[in-house]
Amino acid sequence: MGLDSMVEVTASEPSSIIETKGEHVNDGSPKDREPVYPKGFQLTIIAIALALALFLIALDMTIIATAIPKITDEFQGLDKVGWYSSAFFVTIGSFQSCWGKIYKHFPLKFSFLTAILIFEIGSAICGAAPNSNALIVGRAIAGLGAAGVSAGSYTIIAYSASPEKRPLLAGVLGISYGFANVLGPLIGGIFSDKVSWRWCFYINLPVGAVSIAIILFFFHDPPESKPEAVTLREKILQMDLLGVALLIAATVCFILATQYGQGQYSWGSAKVVGLIVGFVAILALWVANEWFMSERAMVVPRIFKRRTNMVMAGVATAIGGSFFPVVYYVPIYFQSIDGTTPIMSGVRNLPMVIAVTFGIFIAGGVISKTGRYQYVLLFSLGLATVGAGLLYTFDLHTSAGKWIGYQILSGVGWGLAYQIPLIVGQGSCAPTDMALITATLLFFQSYGAAILMSGVQAAFVNQMIFKIMQLDPTISKTLLVLTGATDIYRVFHGDQLQVVLVGYMHGLRVVYAIAIATIGVGFLIALGQPWKKLNQSAEVKAAIVA
Template sequence: MDPIPYLPLSAQTISSLAVGQIQRPVSVNTMDSPVPSRSGFSERHTPQYNSSLKKHTPSQNNSSLATSEEKKPVSRIVEKLDSHSDSIVYPGKVQVTFITIALCLSILLVALDQTIVATAVPKITDHFQALDDVAWYGSAYLLTTASFQLPFGKIYTLFSVKWTFLAAISIFELGSLVCGVAQSSKALIVGRAIAGLGCAGIYSGGLIIVSYSVPLRQQPIYNGIISSTWGIASVAGPLMGGVFTEKISWRLCFIINLPIGIVTALGIMLFFHPPRVQRSTATGVFGYVKLFDIIGCFVLVSAVVLLFLALQWGGSKYTWKSGYTIGLLVAFGVLVVIFIGIQLWMQDNATVPPRILKNRSILAGVAFSFMLGGSFFTMVFYIPIWFQAIRGKTAVSSGIDNIPMLLGVVVASTLAGASVSAFGYYTPFMIASAVFSAVGAGLLTTLQVDTGHARWIGYQAMFGLGIGLGMQQPIAAAQTVLQLADIASGTALIVFAESLGGSLFLSVGQSIFTNKLIDGLVSQVPNLDPSIVLQTGAVGLKYAIDPEYLPDVLAAYNHAITKTFCVSVALSCFTIFGAIFTEWKSVKGNKPVVAAA
């Protein structure tokens, strides 16, 4: 791909830029684009531009100009990469505040939608009389979310960040509307799939917008706020779903997204204005098709679909050893190999450019996020089940009892973001995350039927602290080590890894839970048909089981759940490898600007 030509800069232009008289780069044709460099100029021409700056050093008169300029009120933040580089102009504090609120609302949308439906499923299945479709209410959403995260990352590099993000919000809102007014189970599943497609572009898009809105050294704070919102919504979702379902209607779980989405879209439209840079060199539909790597995206989506089908059917519709399950997994592996080959062939135009994967911090961050996502979502799903089955709590009260983990995530995410901005380094927090989350998850495996409040509160808080400390750090690493043109792809890759880890290990956890529960029931309560317990569900367990068998059933249930927690223990321990292989780079240092390969 040929470098984008820019008009040569005169000494006068450079001097004007140095004192802030020119706020946007001079180019042939400009538009809102997702791929500016930190300076607003082509990454490929940065070295030549810096050299020209050295040749045309501003005179003493220019210094006096700068002094007088400093006395004027400044409504925007200007970050300089080094003493010889130009500047990128960021929004002022008021605009950033409204952008942050809008982004938090967008994250609230997608995080709530991943968990809020769980407590509404019983009512939905009763309404539609479609028990066989239960699994698809969650899987349809996760399937499209995971499948299109990397393609959305590519879209963000080709088109306007602002309008791509708004398009993702619109798609999500459409899916929520379809779900809210669905008159059949099939329509609800279609709506969930549409909402998942929109979700794929929202979370990564929000993090990309942060990189355009505040200087690098401040980005960890805002990433921490976003991560806190994600943590709050992930834990509060089941609680809200229970309240809506019990007090009003299950449809409100979806309709509530509409006003929130509208406010989010208005906030981004009014207050977020990305830099104007050189228009893409692509011309016509075929030009964009070539840049988009449509073949690679198709292979990727197909691979993710096959993986999800294998995880969905394995151990339920088909055994793990059946030809169907093995065939799906083998086909998934083949498509992954093909996808990698396509990426190597496409190079800079690939969905995941190989130059990004050559970066040690990105590979380490992907591994860290994959395992942390699996650990977190396993606990988010199974801790409420422990409260409902073992403690006899309702869906609402189990959500309340889950608050200690929520607070741990929120407090740690916020403090970690502020600390990274203050001290510069994010790697120590990844290491601390591995330690705290592993210890917290390990303590949660010791829960018993009669465990007191102090223990399950403290254990959850410990685990939440670990998750909160590390959740945002791979994103901070990507924003630090990658040039701005690659941040969209790098961010999407990390978010994809986190979502894939959550989806994959939820299925692994489900398999462990089911097998351990059946084994425990067979050994401890041989006179009770295990299918009765499996079909009863967690909430009605104490009411459906004969009191004579109940203590042994609860013991078997507790053993199965705590064994499932071992998945989180193992994954949290393995995150340490992602942490220690992450480079020690500071968000406060000068960010190197490297031309794309």
């Protein structure tokens, strides 16, 4: 359909004013009245609370990267290290759409506060964890709450900001999110070196409490967000818990396969092959379940009838799947190849921090002013692809000028692109689908990160060991796996150290190559987007129908 097409609105989902060929009939319902948006101090303080909450969520995605060596020292084992990040990404990805349904069928404010509380409980468990299993459980619980916080933050902004202000404020949230993503390794290094790795999680408790207090006293559920009048049974069915369980099971199979294939078993072993087959089979069941559940599905098939949503879902997956591996492995380059401390690797990562922040802010401002997102999206994805390609050229002696410049270039690219899928998705849907679209796009972004993070970890370890064995078969594979990036200079010496560094560099290049391919696919997907201006007039609350 085109810009002027008629939007079908069911009686159970009264629409706000939608641009159509016909006249709009106002039935006097709360969702049909002209919304009154918070202004001035109230809007500012709400945005601050949401930015704080998103900062913590994004921080938890990467803060553990530089803390893992300290954690493994205390828990004396590396066999479960992969789960420290994967447990968080799996639950935050799998429950995104579930939270979207919760925001649609339960009060917005109460649901958001519940999500923050769950995240806080998970963080407390992580901070107090006596062993690896407790830490993994805490990470999974924190991810469950984080899914609700991320979906809820953008949903609240969508209801709190007028259409012309929405892209700019979404950009502010994006700055907080992106800033925390790339600042995480630095903060994790500071806590691990100077205090304790446990403060990587304890820090969430006081900051999260501030966000809870602000939302509790300053945000009020707008009439437009009023839950639909359905039975509790129907609300539970709408969450598609079977779909969530199937997706988690499939993802666990994939992660276990990639971890076992890193050295414990061969890739052709019955256990690894069985897990891969299980992943494909369960994923097929999940797709069938989503189709059967229709409007009750965690990923509602209906929304992909619109080309805009289909393209933005693909782009969001590519952004998440390329950005997070780079955020994790650039600090590892500095720690392993250059021998820097966790703190200094975080400091060297600051060019990307600043560039991502700048990119997010600029993208939100440009789209807010012009409504034209297509050129910004293509330019940003192209720039990120080139930037990832330049990161691939890192070697054992890369100069400061190059690693600073390449990080800036790639950071601007990812920053410009990061929020566009959400801005476009929210700007081109009916108000009744706002929470659903938000959660769905965040699901694809998070799930892309979950799958790619596991995949690149396996690729990094396998290719690193392969290269080292080629150069010096006498080096112990077990010792390589058990030695962290910060310890290779202590464990290996002379010619062996040089061989290990070459192996690390080879593994890192494979990671960057995967990032290049992933963001490059995102660019190709973006070519299929509709070339329509994003409608941001104050009178139109449900935007373009592509």
